[in-house]
Amino acid sequence: MNCTASGSLNLTIHGLWPTRNGCSHYLQYCNSSYEFNLEEIKSLTTQLEKFWPSLHKYANCTSHEHLSGSEYFWCHEWEAHGTCACEVKHIQGEFDFFQTVLELFEHQMNYDQYVLAKHGIVPSTTHPYRVRTVFAYIT
Numbered sequence: 001m002n003c004t005a006s007g008s009l010n011l012t013i014h015g016l017w018p019t020r021n022g023c024s025h026y027l028q029y030c031n032s033s034y035e036f037n038l039e040e041i042k043s044l045t046t047q048l049e050k051f052w053p054s055l056h057k058y059a060n061c062t063s064h065e066h067l068s069g070s071e072y073f074w075c076h077e078w079e080a081h082g083t084c085a086c087e088v089k090h091i092q093g094e095f096d097f098f099q100t101v102l103e104l105f106e107h108q109m110n111y112d113q114y115v116l117a118k119h120g121i122v123p124s125t126t127h128p129y130r131v132r133t134v135f136a137y138i139t
Helices: 040-053 069-085 094-117 133-139
Strands: none
Touching: 040 069, 040 133, 069 094, 094 133
8 A cells, every 4th residue: 555644743633433333343335325525525625634634645536537636535535434324314415525535534633633632742843652552541
């Protein structure tokens, strides 16, 4: 697998993978009639580019092969997981799915950054931290 750096010191989103109560696996590809429409999330593009970039040089999106980079990744995440998230009452479509993920991420990041900074762990390109140490404070 070929990966690319995001150029950011922030943690990034990989996705939101819904599950059903009592299930040990996440749901995938729940409704193929919910096609990805980039226009639906145009107003979120700046936030998505910052917090939900594609770190892989490829992704799998069946309905829009003409997309590239992060757009292709968002398409994959929508088709694979967003269509299942629409089973949740307040997620009524593509925009709601991506907006909800961004809101959850922002809330979690604010908390995680506060906790880590309290323990002297701050974003850095020169000072590495052990994953075990970081996880000890945020899990």
